[in-house]
Amino acid sequence: MSKNTKFLEQSNWSLIKRGWVFEAVVPFAGERPLDFFIPDQRNSYRGRKHSISQTGTSVALSENFETGQSEFEIVLKVKRRKVVIISSDDLNGDNSHDDVIVAKIYSIKEHEKDEEWYHLTKAGTHPLFAYLPDAVTGKECYVDLSNTTTIHKNMLLDEKYDITEFMDIIEQRIEYCYQMGVYKKISQINKEDIS
Structure with missing residues (x-):
């Protein structure tokens, strides 16, 4: 093994x-602005990283943590x-x-x-x-x-x-x-x- x-x-x-x-x-502890993981519709294990600093998209609204959505997928660095x-x-x-x-x-x-x-x-x-x-x-x-x-x-x-x-x-x-x-x-x- x-x-x-x-x-x-x-x-x-x-x-x-x-x-x-x-x-x-x-x-590493994440900090805002967060990078979100946007899953591919065909395969949820694949997707793309979306930075909150990319303006003009609906994903930017995802940092409104009071919308009732209980979980978010974010990208963190590990070591x-x-x-x-x-x-x-x-x-x-x-x-x-x-x-x-x-x-x-x-x-x-x-x-x-x-x-x-x-x-x-x-x-x-x-x-x-x-x-x-x-x-x-x-x-x-x-x-x-x-x-x-x-x-x-x-x-x-x-x-x-x-x-x-x-x-x-x-x-x-x-x-x-x-x-x-x-x-x-x-x-x-x-x-x-x-x-």
Whole structure:
């Protein structure tokens, strides 16, 4: 089985573990104006990209999200990158739950080593980043806990490294993000939704 198709099979989702680094296809967050995908009438998997900046068409009206249409097809860029799984193993292996929560891993570039955030990260005192030494991935990296995201499990390509030994520091950064309101605990979300 090709490493790029392993997690297309639900039977392999039980191999997804918290604290492991995976290669994954991660979408960039889109921004407006959006590029819309206009499906071909004969084959919905084929079509064309239509930029909202192309004026004079009815598609430009599609950014009126209050028209009652519930779904839109847009074009986003994706990048292959390393991520660490931070969702629980219960969710990771559950075939009825399609997504995993990941934190992106960024390489540290030579010119960034003069920056204050680098020294804080390497010392283990940066409030949002967790340092990974070059022995882990082959180069110095950091896990950015301020920008976690969910991706579908089939966007995972291949498992790479077990970094569970770094999960204590990662969990501390997650807790800090909760305290700062960067993202909310499920218990907070449920209370706010109810009231």
